[in-house]
Amino acid sequence: MPESVRRHYELYPYPDYPLFASVRRRDTYANNLDALWSLFNGELAPTGSRILIAGCGSFAPYPFAVANPGVPITALDLSTKSLKRARLHCLLHGISGIDFVSGDLCDAALAPGPYAFIDAYGVLHHLEEPQAGLRALAARLAPGGVLRIMVYSHYTRREEDSIRRALRLLKVRDPEQVRKMVRKSAPQSRLRAFFENSEEVGSRSGLADALLHPQVTSYRIDPLLELIAASGLTLLRFAHRGAQPEPGREIARMRALEAEQEAPGNFVLYLGRNCAGPCPHGDGVFRVNPCLEGALSPWRPGTLHLPGRLGHEKAALDGAERRFLRRFRNPVPAADLSPTELPRAGAYADRLLLMHSRA
Incomplete structure (x- = not known):
C-alpha cells in the first residue's frame, strides 16, 4: 500500500466518532458471527471461530466486540494512530481482548487465517492494487467463511x-x-x-476522507464482478440499500441503473469460500439472534426500531412481532411451526433477526 495512504490516516483517523459514543447491542445484530454463518451455511459458527476486521479504522472493533462477546477478534490497520484510538474507544467501554495489529493487509505474515468472518468495509477501493488485497483476504478465509466488502460506486461518487x-x-x-x-x-x-x-x-x-484521499478507485458493476471472479470467492449476496436477495437479479437491476448513469449507493456485498448454503426451508431449528435477546423484554413499551441490513429497510417491531420473536429464545424446530409461522420465521431469518440452522 502506498506510503501516502498510511500518512493520510495518521493525519486523519477515520471515522471521527466521539470516544464516548456508544452502540446498543441490538443495533449490532448484523455483525453477529453465528447469525451470518447460519445465513450462508445453515449452521452455527464452528467452535473457535475468529473474526478479522481488515482496515478497522478508529471505531469498528468496538461494535464487533459488542455483537460477539467471547469471539476472538483481530483488528488490522495501516495507521497506528487509528489503532490507538480504536483501542482507547474499546477500553472506555469496558472491552478488552481484541488483538490490534498494525500493518498492510496484503502482508500475508500479518493476521494469518483462517477466519470465519472478515470485514473489509470501505477498504479495497483505497488500495493501489485492490485485486491483490482481495486475494490476500480470500487466502485468510476459512472454508465456509464469509467476507463483507464495501467499495465505492462510480455513479454514486x-x-x-x-x-x-x-x-x-x-x-x-x-x-x-x-x-x-x-x-x-x-x-x-x-x-x-x-x-x-x-x-x-x-x-x-x-x-479529508471524501475529498483529499490520495488513493481512490470507484467501480461500475461489471469491473466489480471481474474483481470478485479473480479472487476465487463466490458472490453470496448484495447488501446495500434496496438490494435484491438473489445476486443475479440485483446485478441486472444495477446494470439497468448504470445504463441511466445512476446507482443504488456504494456497493455492499458478501463473498464466501465454499459456503454450504442456508438450512432447507422446513428443516432445522430457529433461534433468536443473541444481540436481540435483551431488547425483546415483555416489559419494553412501544415499538422496537432496528437499523435495516442486507438490503432491507429499517425494522420496526411492534408488540406482536416481539412476542413472536421471544418464542425463539430457545431453539424451536421448524417442524413445530404452523404453515403460516414457518414462512414468517424464514423472513425474520433472512433479515438476521432469527438464525436458521440444522441443529
Missing part, C-alpha cells in the same frame, strides 16, 4: 471524485484550505452545493 481530482490539480491538501474555498465560492457553485448536501464533510477527517 461522481461528484466527490470530480472535486477530489480538481483539488489535487490545485495542490490543495488541507481540510481548512477546502473550507476556505467553500466560503469564497459562489452560492450556486458545485462545490458549495456538495458541502450543503453531504454529511461526510461535517468533520475534518470526514472531509
